Every structure is written in structure tokens, then in C-alpha cells.
Amino acid sequence: MTSWTDEASWVGTRRPMRTATGLDPAAYASDEFYFVEQRRVFGQAWVCVGIADEAVAGRMLVRQVGSKSVLLTRNDTGDLRGFINSCRHRGTELAEADCDIAGTIRCPYHRWGYSLDGALKATPFFNEVPRDDFDKSEFGLLPVRVDTWGVLLFACLSDDTPPLLDWLGDLPDRMAGYHLDTWSTVHQESLDVQANWKLITENFQEYYHLTWVHPELAKVSRVADHYRYQGRGMYCGQTTTPVSGDERDDWLALPEAQGLDASDLVSGRFVAIFPNVILSVLPNHVWMMRLDPLAPGITRETCTMLLPDGVRDGDGDGDADADADAIAPTRRFWVDVNNEDIDIVQRGQRGLARGGVPAGPLAPRFEEPLHRFHNMLADCMTNDGLGALRVPTGDQPGDTWGAGDNPTPAAIDRVAKGA
Template sequence: MTWPPAPLDPDELAGVVRPFGASRMLPARAYTSAEVLGWEHRHLFAGTWSCLGRLAELPAQRGATVGDVPVLLTRTGDEVRAFANTCRHRGHELLPDGGSADGRVVVCPYHGWVYTVDGALAAAPRFRDVPGFDPAEHGLVPLPARVWHGWVFVNATGDAPPFEEYAGALTELVAPYAPDRLTLAARHSYEVRANWKLLHENYQECYHCPRIHPELCAVSPPDSGDNYDLPGAWVGGSMDLRDGMATMSVDGRSGGVPLPGVDQRRVRYLALLPDLLLSLHPDYVMTHRMRPVAPDRTRVECSWLMPGGVADPTYAVEFWDRTNRQDWAACESVQRGLASPHFRPGPFAPNEDAVHQWVTLVGRAYRGDPPWAGG
């Protein structure tokens, strides 16, 4: 399978996919063009596996937009189904983006067609006596959905590979933290005036940490850790905690409880294309779920997951809210710099190999190779 190429100069992309040490960053249009973002919505978001939140927070029915494709989710217990959010009569949305319902059936608000939660057409007013009308031919269009470690993922175009293949080795790395058994302790929402890919790139390196993250550097050496090179459409690595530090907090102390069976001296930072960042700590899991709304604007939902019974998550929330805002300010400055007519894609520093992995993944996708296609 191949994708149509993104609306970018092929010569500029040739420099992006070169080996580490010889490659360059993405061209400015990748971050500033509405046409490029439209391509990303269809292919990098709708065409892969997008995260739509936590299973524990999903109502019986929810409308969502994945990239540029309206999707309807239905939930029965721990079972989640996804469908094209378009009535088989005249195409009306069954629920608006972000809308929810608790009924046992799905009712189109336009003409009252009724569907079961498994997508079958149950009733079509005034069609009972229409010759040749077969309800079995007018069920909702099903889409692939998967619950993974407590998060719900959907492939809105219906043609991505199985989620297990897409996530690859990431599944095993996340498993010891058992995020599906953790509870939501806190959540912050941000609107960042920067392209969504800049947030990913910033997340993949600590080259910038000594300049803008004094609190982070006090508890974790910015030059510590390693980056992974394992199967799946993701990029990530780890960093160490300094001696005497229990977790990532302002003073390095934990106000929670250690997660059993995980490395107590290391923090993992993992990014699953396109929209989920996972920060795995000795005592909590933090996620950033991203939704691009314009070439220069991204909505970010930051969630802290902890074992039940933790009374006060402030120690982790305060640290990362401060760090997030430092990062967002840097990304917004980069976005303004990318708008300059004088910008030219720069090289990667020796410790930006994970950024190179991320940019290569995106650059190959722009040239028509889906992120699961390999090198």
C-alpha cells in the first residue's frame, strides 16, 4: 500500500530522509501550510490509528472527528465499536463531534433512522412497505477499533494494518506500567500556537533542557538515557533519575506510590504516531493527546494517571505543568521562526537521533510510504 504524496517539494524531502548525520529537518511548509495539514488529517490521522481517549471515560455513544473523517463510537461494557458517523439515509451525522448519548440504540436526529449499537439498521420510518428495501443493506459502515492499555484507538479510513503490527514493540514497553489499571488523577488542557509536529520534535530531545528546564535538569541529567530503535510506528527513549530522586517532581520526591514491577530509576518518553505521547514514571503515567486545529495551533490534553488512593497528585502536576509551559513557549517561538522567509532546514545535533527518527518517519510518509512500511 502507498499513499499519494504530500503537497511538498520532492527535492526538499530528499534531504529529510537521508541517514543520520547527513539529513535535514522538514521544510517550513510542513509546519505552515493548510494544504499539508489537510493531507495529514486524511493520511497521518484518519489513515493510521488515532487515540480517542480512555475507555473508562467513554459513554455509550460518542461522536468524534479523526483527522477529517467523522466517527461514531459505541460502547457496551469493555467492548468498543467504531462506525462512519454518517446516516445511511441522507448522510446526517448521528452525533456531533464531541457529542455523546446514553441510549441503547443510535437515532439519526434528521429523519429518525434507528441503529443498534453494533451498527445494524433497526428501523427506517415509512420504509416498511417500500419494495426492495432491505434493512440488512443499510447498516452503518464499520471501522477498525482497538482498546490498548486502557486507551481507545480508531482507524478512520479502515485500511491501516492491525493495531498490534502498528504499535509493534511499544506494547511490551508499556505493559509493566499497567495504565489500564490506573485512574485519572488530574487533567490540564492547553492550546499551543504551534504546529503539532513541533510538539513531537521537542518531546524527542533534551538538547534544549539545560536552556529552558532548570527543574527537570535538577532531577534528571539531560544527557542520560538511550533511544529505542524497535518495530512499530513510534519513537522514544528513556532518561535516568539523579541519585536520591524518586520521580519527576520539583523536589524529586514522590507524593504517590511506586508502580510495581517497573524500573524505579528511569523515565520513558514514547510517542505513538500521530497523537499520543506517553511519559512512564516510577509512580505515575502522564499522557499528552494532541489534536491539530490549524497549521499553527494544536490542542493538547495532558492527563496524569495514578494508582487509586493517591490523595494529592500536585507533586507531579505542578512539575509537568511548569515544564509543559516552558516547552509550549519554545515551540511557539519556533513556529514564528518558521514563518520567516529566511528559514532553511537545519541539521541534527549528535544527541537528536530520536528527532531524526521521527522526522524520517514523517518524511517517508510525505513521499507516499505509510509509517508501517519501514525504511
């Protein structure tokens, strides 16, 4: 039996890029790997659990993080809180789905009540025969670490894992010009994909397949216009510069965000934050996918489209109700692209599960982000805690991955090169 927590299982991953191999097929199809991964990755990492504008006062979110169900609340002063979804009396599930809530979290079983900060406030009839050892202050909901960045909500089950900003590294600075914390949801849909979550994010991270799988996407995100977009942090990134509108303008149909610099204004940023969120950031919209593993070969995708503040409809008049006709071409474009991806990753899953051929070589020109991602995975799988996590660095002098030097580099990359 393979020990996935042992470095000996990751020899091919740990090799330098030009000699590294992909993951063992069992990483995508094995129940054994899946259960270890749920504990070591999703039980320790900062996991994306939603969009920031979902967490509002009066609303409680219910999310699965690894093997745990988690509640997220926001009180009237805006403080975000996370808790294990279990009553401190006899462990009953407090909520089974997102729901509206007044000021109290109520257990449906014996009506114990908790404040939005998790403190135990009500224990009906419990003290009719008093207990000598009972103190309400000791039986609040068990807390879970939660935090936000930009449009994203995160939760982390481990107290050892570094703070979210350490996890993200330079990404908040890299994308600061977009002011993503002001963007809002205009469309959301969920679907179950018959493929492992890693296949979905790996597919996003590389553009080797672009010409053949996405002939229409290749017209606005040309292979020759892909460049590096990653520095220090638990993420993999690439950029298309410029985003083209020569043959079709689906990505350019909406008004642009205000205040973008020369690089952000002409580029598409494609970032996979480890482990489970995919961000496609364009000058005028974001298409985001959250990946929730349900089984080794099943992933729930939650796809969200967001628009910048003040551009929530087609004419840019700031109306909070998005004009469905205005966003339809862009939304339809992403749905079509995603359907192409779903087909190919499901075929990949079938090949890995039914064929199980040994891991093959990675293509240095296109698949360096996968090597970076696989090593993040290996770091989590081989460590009981992430207190000493090795956050990946950015490109080093002499690295020649990708298409070379971006003619319109991001501001952070210009500074790094002294330009």
C-alpha cells in the same frame, strides 16, 4: 508548487542521520501541506483518540480523525466499536460531542436508530410507502477500525494499514511490566496551542533544549541520564535512568505501582507514538498528551494524568476517588513544564511561519528520534496506502546516538544484548 507526495520533496529527510536536515518550514505552516497531511497521515495512521477508561458502556465518544468525525461505543459485553458520525439516511451528524447513551444511537433529524454495534434498527414511518430495494441490513453505520493498547484508544480510517499491534511493534512488550491497562484517569484538561502538532511532539522527543527551557525539569531528568528507549515500531523513545529526587521530588510524591522490575522502578519512559500521542511513564504516574491538529498553526492538547491500579490517592488505599491534594504537586509540576514547552513551540511556529528559513541540520547526539519521526512522516506522505508500511527497526550495531549504554537497561534491551 511542491508535491508533498513525491519522494523528491523529502531528500533531506531521507539522508542518513549525520547529513539529514529537518523538515521544510512549509510542513509546519502551509495550508497545502496540512491538507495533504490530514489525508495521508491522519487519514491512514492509527490515531490516538482518547483514554481507554473513557469508552465505557452507556457512553458514546465523538472524535475527529483526519477529516472525518468518528463515534466510539462499547456495548454491555465490552466490545469496542467505531463508526463514521453520519446517518445512513441523509448523512446527518449523529452526535456533536461525547454523550451518555442508552442502547440506541439516534439520528436527531428523522430518528433513524442504530444499535451499539452499528446495525440499523429503526426507520420511523419510512415504510408507509414501501420501497422495493430497501434492506435495513445494508444501511448500518459505516465502520471504522478501533483498538486499544494499555491506557490508549486508537482509530484508523484505512483498511490497508497493518493492525495496531504491528504499528506499535515491540512497545507493548517493552512496557508490559507497567500493566498500563489497569491505570485510571485522575485529571484531564484541554487547551489550544498556537503551534503545529509536529513541533509539539518533536519538542518532546529531544532533550537538546532541556537545560535552557526546563531548568527545574533538568533536576529530575538530567541530560546526562538520558538513554535510548526504542526498538521496532512506529514510535520514538528515550528514558531517564535514574529519575532523580535529589533536588525536588515532584515525580516521586505518589506511591509506586506494584511489581515493577529494577529498571522500571527507577526510570522515566518518554515515548511519542506516531503520529499524535505523547506518553511520560513514571513508576507512580503517567502524564499523557493527545495532539489533535485544528489548523497548520493550531493544535488542541488534551493532557491526562493517570495513576496505577490500587494507587489512586495519596495513601495508596485504593480509593477510586483521587485525593486532589495528593496529586497536586505532580500535576502542578507537569503543568509548569508544559507551559514552558508551549512558550517555546509557539515561538518556533512564529519563526517558521514568518521567517521560513531553509531546514537546518539535526544534532546526532540529541535529535536522532526526530530523524526517525520525520521518516515515518515521509513514509505516510508518499504512499497512497500503508499496506506495505516500513515499520522502523531499533538501534543497529555500531549506533552511537545518545548518552551510551544505560547502566540499568530495560528488560527487553538486556535480552536484545544477551545480558
